[in-house]
Amino acid sequence: MKNIRDSVHGNLYLDEFEIKLVDTPQIQRLRRIKQLGFTYLVYPGANHSRFEHSIGTMHVASKIADSVGLDEHTKKMIRSCALLHDIGHGPFSHVSEGVLDTPHEYQTSKVIKESEISDILSEMFDPKEIIDIIHGKGPLGHIISSELDADRMDYLVRDSYYTGVAYGMIDVERLVSSMKLEDSLVIGIKGIQAAESALIARYLMYPSVYQHHTTRIINSMFRRCMKWMFEADLVNSNTIYKYDDADITTIARSHDGQIKDIINRLDNRNLFKRVFTIKLSDLEEPKDVFKIKDKKLKKIELEIAADLGSHPEYTIIDIPEYPFFNEMRTQVSVGNECVKLNEISNLVSALKNMRFNYADICIYVPDEYAEKASKFPFEDYLELTMQKNIKDWL
Amino acid sequence: MKNIRDSVHGNLYLDEFEIKLVDTPQIQRLRRIKQLGFTYLVYPGANHSRFEHSIGTMHVASKIADSVGLDEHTKKMIRSCALLHDIGHGPFSHVSEGVLDTPHEYQTSKVIKESEISDILSEMFDPKEIIDIIHGKGPLGHIISSELDADRMDYLVRDSYYTGVAYGMIDVERLVSSMKLEDSLVIGIKGIQAAESALIARYLMYPSVYQHHTTRIINSMFRRCMKWMFEADLVNSNTIYKYDDADITTIARSHDGQIKDIINRLDNRNLFKRVFTIKLSDLEEPKDVFKIKDKKLKKIELEIAADLGSHPEYTIIDIPEYPFFNEMRTQVSVGNECVKLNEISNLVSALKNMRFNYADICIYVPDEYAEKASKFPFEDYLELTMQKNIKDWL
Amino acid sequence: MKNIRDSVHGNLYLDEFEIKLVDTPQIQRLRRIKQLGFTYLVYPGANHSRFEHSIGTMHVASKIADSVGLDEHTKKMIRSCALLHDIGHGPFSHVSEGVLDTPHEYQTSKVIKESEISDILSEMFDPKEIIDIIHGKGPLGHIISSELDADRMDYLVRDSYYTGVAYGMIDVERLVSSMKLEDSLVIGIKGIQAAESALIARYLMYPSVYQHHTTRIINSMFRRCMKWMFEADLVNSNTIYKYDDADITTIARSHDGQIKDIINRLDNRNLFKRVFTIKLSDLEEPKDVFKIKDKKLKKIELEIAADLGSHPEYTIIDIPEYPFFNEMRTQVSVGNECVKLNEISNLVSALKNMRFNYADICIYVPDEYAEKASKFPFEDYLELTMQKNIKDWL
């Protein structure tokens, strides 16, 4: 047994088989990918890596396995799944996903199949079963990927620890100890309050960390930069999964023009400014926003840039991420039946209705256009004052 | 006032002038330099940056300024000094220092003078005075650089937080509240116990973090790699201070031969193995070890490699860092006079005598030679069994 | 300056004048009164005292004073108010209030006027002004007693620390740093999230700590015991404020009959059992419950006891405390105007509507009647199935 010291969960123990997995280049690469991408430009402590999160998820999954009474072999299998669950992440984690065709989950199965990991796994398990569990299939899959899984429990606590944002503190132990594995992973009555508080943590960390307005500006800038890098064939769908954060950064730095300019701006924290914002909750049909076509957006950006006199590529309309709130569907075991958490908890049901509150559409331009932009009628271009018109964009 | 959330000290507040300093590329670069170099390969959470440490040092220095009763202007000056004190660090912090001619302190003054920082500082202070204070000159300099300064108090607590090693916790508040500024920064009687515990923290973190045996292997490998990079003119004394961790890593990756091989080994955590070790405390004159000439060492490495059949450049004799223990000379104010902490504290005086205990000379080779090496008579080559002979190396 | 070490806030500093106040028997008595009464029978760590809470409140009030920019003299006054704010508490804190005619606030002014505290205060302040501030009068009064005051901020954090219930963690620093003192104490936009999270802390700690069902049983038992002690003239409204927890306990132990029996049951944690419960949210008019007359309740208790065959004095109908939620009226400064927190925060407004969810009417009897009670038609006696009838009780 080898001991790894985790700053969040304390001493974690891995056996020889697990160490063999950890020692593959694919897992080691996760040490060089930041869990929260560029969030360290907002919260200076947010430098933690996908690697520690993977080890931590293994620890939480292990606790769930104990709590629901899995046998040693199955527990070991779940531990390996947790360790491998993020192996398909691109550089800077989710930020790079925006410009990729395939979600990181798809990539996961590709990396496992095409690397030595498949051979190592075969010593003890069926790699296909591992991949299925990672993708959330079957009752066991729910431990790794479901409404309230080991992944989520680790990252909420971990992101809270490294950002210093206290709200994220959740009672992992209590939540886990109430769990049972039936057709799916369910929590018992005694775990409801811990689940509620986990959801509130998630709800509060959304605007202050995950969708912090400065983080959104930074991510928009970087996504644009990545798009150009793809177009210039500096990276492609095959190479990207071999790269780490340092690779992407230095490739961008050693290029010319806009690509270099954006990465320099990020390096020097010379960020675009937010010059317009409108809350989704002020729209008639907030959900329509998520159906807007990219082409339409691009067209409006160009119109704005032309009339405002700003750089056409540096004028960004930022549609927020869809505020998923899957945790509300966590299964709760009440007597002989299962109900969804939002059906039994008024607090969760209230959170469900509030999730569009923090989401807004924003427009960013470089500092040098900020003054001009302050008097610019962005509304007219977005046609948001005339609610019906948004339909035309879809 | 702008608020920055620090995971260690909580909410920190910076005024407009300080934000201007923070916004310079020179300070922003510190975000991309890990405080503990490659220690994250041993403690996965140790990804924290020089940037957060600089902000944190500013916070502690500010508390000291309040405690010793400095006026607002002087306090502001001390804060700027703290913020800038690490601006001359090369990539991977201390690890890169080993191969540089100049210490990072010298570089500090160069960076300040040759950049916009000098202009910003001139708005309020004399940049020369700032540099002097950073270099520990005068009573004010003791707040930034002395036996028990703001720098040290921040990094002990911070390194402890991110490695998860509990020993480092020190009572900053109590220590600071006992401080007085006379000809030098002194602590009062009430602070002795907090000072003792800070020294013990430092003493315990030495072997478990700063000189952890795996960290020493990694640092030895990287230092060698850096030396070759200098020899191949991939970096030089001018460029190195503009680079961050990512630059150095990717330059090495894109090169050939040993340079690429070493960085690949570090990327994949395929580390050299320790095949020999001898404690300094077993030597007759432990201190002589630190006078051994590099040439002599190189010669012995080559002899060993030839006879063992290992790669001559991959056979490393690692002399430990000199176990400085300056904190023991912390001034304590007792009645009307000042005494050194090790004169008044039996515990500190005991620690002083023990500091050579954890230090040892090690020899590392790649895994493939480890078996052969297990029967190799390294002692004979190091001539350590015959104590007098070490004199010949000096 | 004297230093007191607080386990929650760290080193706290008191000046000579404040130490004189602390050294009065009236403040020292608070060391012997548990902050959470009998909650230690549910959370074994909840042994903290009103004394530490008073010192802690002084610390938070001091931070608020700094944040809103009070001058030194006014800050000092606020600190004294915070230190004294709980001086009128009876033994076991709020538990004893249930049987007293006068709220502890009234008692506060009595204790100050009739003791040496008045003389000490007169050295620097007008004692009448101190009393007014403690009672929440004027803008300064809001720091001590209002919707989101120093008192509340300390006890939420402190109760969380000692019970080990994590939800209570609130970001005191952020909340305080956003505060401004206008006609009342208001928080700024930047403090809204910290305020929201404080309210959630309060909301979650309600059922798990303050109104934990076992705590409610214990408090019901003890209140009944106290009532008999008043009737037997073992304590009266004058003596009670001189007594501490130990006094009341041992007076009860040395008496006979029911008084001794109840205290013995509490000593040995031989508690009554909950045999019936109905949620307020299942009633047509939940708020009517709080208007039910004691006489009517007593009458129903006697009817139940007669028909169930249980001890008439040991059959307790427990009406919950009214779920006040004053924090929702915290003033928030938005632009040039002030709005209430629940008007601007959807989360707080949701919490407002949910506060009756955890409240329920319970019936308790000793263990020996629990089996019989399991088949007893309590509903019929409470007439709760026929909603309209509850009107008759008012």
Add this chain to the structure above:
Amino acid sequence: MKNIRDSVHGNLYLDEFEIKLVDTPQIQRLRRIKQLGFTYLVYPGANHSRFEHSIGTMHVASKIADSVGLDEHTKKMIRSCALLHDIGHGPFSHVSEGVLDTPHEYQTSKVIKESEISDILSEMFDPKEIIDIIHGKGPLGHIISSELDADRMDYLVRDSYYTGVAYGMIDVERLVSSMKLEDSLVIGIKGIQAAESALIARYLMYPSVYQHHTTRIINSMFRRCMKWMFEADLVNSNTIYKYDDADITTIARSHDGQIKDIINRLDNRNLFKRVFTIKLSDLEEPKDVFKIKDKKLKKIELEIAADLGSHPEYTIIDIPEYPFFNEMRTQVSVGNECVKLNEISNLVSALKNMRFNYADICIYVPDEYAEKASKFPFEDYLELTMQKNIKDWL
């Protein structure tokens, strides 16, 4: 399984058998006995009880049992021993021991044998074996009572948590995970540093908590009060073990004369003053001090009181507790043999030699004699200036 929330270790789980033990009046009584006696008068947060310590010790013992690989039945037995280990404590823990003939360990076996606990234990174990283990007999006994046992590990962490003194933080997990059970409980090489840091914690907490000079004054006052209570037959060796802190306090309050006066002084924190102090390390034979006879001390107290004009019973010479440091004899497993920790750790061996440093003989009198005492030649009476004479007292 029942869940108890501990503020130090988190959620602890007890089975039905253990709950039966917890529910006995003998264990419940521990809720009403403060772990650190009157230390709450120095550290206001130190109100924690023997009860939580007992539950916590059970938790640590359980972890040790897991680490050394005990079977389920033996682990269960160890858990019960840990739960019961402090059952023989008098009120105010160690403070009351000073005036009792029998140590609390003797009392433990008496309480078990004469109460229902014996019957409950018999369902699963041999009560005699339980008692032997509690008293440290055999290898299993070492888990409960030895140089570095579950008891000590819990109280160091717990006392640190409640006093807010940070030094006490020890890495229980690391220490426990290195343990092996051979002829005795030994720690492995990997645990040495955690053991060293536990010993330093103990060393630093000695002067700042356990032998804080104000705590020593308070304890001296209370011990004298207890002695008079025994002489007045207010308590005796039989009743004392049935009493809790509240009983003793209120018995003293309701008596007359000196007994009432001392308890009033403690209630109001109107403490005796230290008017003389001499360090043991300044004596020729420090250890002789611990052999001084009570009668001789009493005689000198009376002489001093007569000449100083102070109250004869209120003039206290306080000999410190013998600074035991048994932890230094912790067995460490090195290769095939066991050595004592102080033989292998220079730090521990240094601490051993330093333990007399903080110990001193003190003399206390009430405040009203403090001024007179400031010029009084206490040395002459103690004859400590003439070292040889101390021999006469033995």
